[in-house]
Amino acid sequence: MITLTGVTDGATAKGEQTRELILTTALRLFREQGYGRTTMRAIANEAGVSVGNAYYYYGSKDHLMQAYYDLLQDQHRAAVEPVLAAGQAFVPRMTGVLLAWLEVAAPYHEFAGTFFKTAADPQSPLSPFSDESRPARDASVEIFRQVVDGSDLKLPADLRSELPELLWLFQMGIVLFWVHDRSDDVRRTRALITRSVPLLDRLLRLTRIPGVRGVTNDVVALIHSIKP
Amino acid sequence: MITLTGVTDGATAKGEQTRELILTTALRLFREQGYGRTTMRAIANEAGVSVGNAYYYYGSKDHLMQAYYDLLQDQHRAAVEPVLAAGQAFVPRMTGVLLAWLEVAAPYHEFAGTFFKTAADPQSPLSPFSDESRPARDASVEIFRQVVDGSDLKLPADLRSELPELLWLFQMGIVLFWVHDRSDDVRRTRALITRSVPLLDRLLRLTRIPGVRGVTNDVVALIHSIKP
C-alpha cells in the first residue's frame, strides 16, 4: 500500500488478510457465545494466530466490538433504503427507520448491554460522542437527515437543520430503553417507538403556533450555546 | 444482629467494623487516586486485611463504587435543603437542585465516567434502572417530588404526578452531558442547566394552552404504557 508521499505505510496484502481473519473470527464468536464469554485467547486460537498478533491489529478487545458496531450500522443503512424510498410522511419514515434498527440489532440484544457499557465511558474512544467514532456517528445522523429532507415536514429553517442530530439523540434514547427492555420480543420498545414518533410529529408541527414559536427559538439557541 | 424471627443473621459487631474499615479505605483511595488506578490489593493492604476478606463483605469492586455513589446522594440531599426551603418559584428550585449536584459531584468528575460505564450495563445491579438500586433512585426522585410539591407550578394532576420521575430522567441527561463535558469548570454543563430549566418551565406552563393539552395527555398516556 502506497501513501501520497510515495512511502510505503507498512500494510501488506498478507497483513490485511490476517486482520480480516481475526475480525471475522471475533465477530463469529461474539455472535455465538456473547462478548463477555469470548476470550482473546479463544479468538486467537480459533483464528489460528497468537494472542499478540490479534493485538497487533486491534488495540483492545473493545476495538473488535467497535467493528461489530460498524457492521450493524452498515446493515441498518441497507435495511433503511426501502423505508426512505416509500413515502413522504414523517411518521412512517421515522418509525420505519427506528424499527429497522430494532430488526437489525435483535440478534445482539443480550450483547448490546456490554457495548453500551463501554460506550458510556467518556474516556473510551468507543463512546458515541468521541472524536474517534465521529465517522460512524455522522453516517447515522445522515440517515436522519434523509428522513427529514425527504419528508413533508414544514419547519423553521434553523430547527430543520438541527433536527437530524436531535433525531439521532432521540434514537440514542430509544436504544438505551431497548438495552434495558426485557419484555418478550422487546414489545415495550416497539410500543415506545410506534407511540412516541406520532407524538414527536405533533410536537414538531406545534412549532408553527405563535405561542410556541418562542420556545422553539430558545431551544435552538440553547443547542447552539452548548455545542463544543 | 437480630432479625424479626428471633434468629441471628450472622452479622457481628466485629464484622461490621471490618466492613466499614474496608469501605472507608476504599473510598479514600478512590478519591486520592481514582477508581481505575485503585486495586483491590491496594485497598486490602491499606486496610490491613486480606483480599479475600474484602470480597467477603463486598461482592465486587463495583459494589464498593456503589457505596461511593450512595455517599454522593446523601451529600446532595443535604446540599439541597436550603434550596428547597428558599422559595416557591420552580426555576430557582430546579436549577438550585441541579447545580447543587454539580458542586457535590465536582471532586469526582474524572472518576464519574467509570461509574457511568458500569451504570449503563443493564445486567449490572448498579444500573440506575435496576431493582437493586431502587432505594437510591427513589431517594433521588423524592428530591424532585419536593421540587414540584413546594413550587408554584400549576399542572394537570396526571402530569404533575409523573413529573418527579421525569425530572429525575432530565437530571440523568444532564449528568450524561456532564460526564462528557471537558470545558473549564464544566462551564457548558452550567450553561445547559441555567438555560434549559427556564425552557422546561415555559414548556410546562404551555400545557395549559388548549392546542397543547392533547399532546400532554398523549405524553402521559405513553409513559403509562411503557412502564414495566
Next chain:
DNA sequence: CGAAGAATTTGAACGTGTTCAAGACGTGGG
C-alpha cells in the same frame, strides 16, 4: 542474489479482579 530494514508473528510474563478450600476465631449450650 543477498543483506538491510520494515512488517509481522510469537508466547511468555505481568497486573488485575475474582474464587475458594482451608484455617482461625468467637459464642452459646451441655
Next chain:
DNA sequence: CCCACGTCTTGAACACGTTCAAATTCTTCG
C-alpha cells in the same frame, strides 16, 4: 470448661486482558 457450629479471615490460585522483547517473514534495492 469445652465442644460444636457459625462467623470471619487468609492467601494461593485462576482467568482474563494486555504488553513486549525477541524471532520470523517479507520487501526493497544495490
